[in-house]
Amino acid sequence: MSESRITFPSGELKLEGLLKLPEGEVPGAAVVCHPHPLYGGSMYNNVVEAALEAFWQRQFATLRFNFRGVGDSEGEYDGGEGELDDVRQAVAFLADKAAVESVTLAGYSFGASVSLRAGLTDPAVNGLVLVALPVAMISGPSDTASKPVLLVSGDRDSYSPVEPLRKLASTLGSRAHLEFLAGADHFFGGCEARLAALVGAALADR
Secondary structure (H helix, E strand, O other): OOOOEEEEEEEEEEEEEEEEEOOOOOHHHOEEEOOOOOOOOOOOOOHHHHHHHHHHHHOOOOEOOOOOOOOOOOOOOOOOOOOHHHHHHHHHHHHHHHOOOOOEEEEEEEHHHHHHHHHHOOOEEEHHHHOOOOHEEEEEEEOOOOOOEEEEOOOOOOOOOOOHHHHHHHHEEEEEEEEEEEOOOOOOOOHHHHHHHHHHHHHOOO
């Protein structure tokens, strides 16, 4: 089944997205969040699509969407604060449409940082997939994670370097799993298929 164009509310704003609901019983559902709105990030990003491919291989229902101010989504960039509401509303929308109690929340770069903040303590989120989290630019959580957290980075990614990610994974505790993709930088150009396979394998082991 192909994706369908949808809109959903975030406060007084209307956001656009693409929803995919597989036929029959849904084994899971995932929201995927795009990179930075001010630097060309949108739901059509190559890494977003690689993550979606991993979820589709497992027959997950999925929702990708444009943050406020991107594409046909109303509003304007809000420094990562209003975007937290966008993520929470996307999670609630997909859970309702897929008829599930909770969803996996995935994000790339800026989308990963917002997903971490929005999803770590949200009972409607059952796990996190954080790709190229710009860990050097955020204040990470101080508590251990109560749900699975997959951290994925390229081993040539200067925005998501090895040692700060290892420190974050240690802080998050035993539910955190860290993977590095050899030869990939922050943008994963030419590495999309390997990224999808890595995320898919991690989902299978969860």
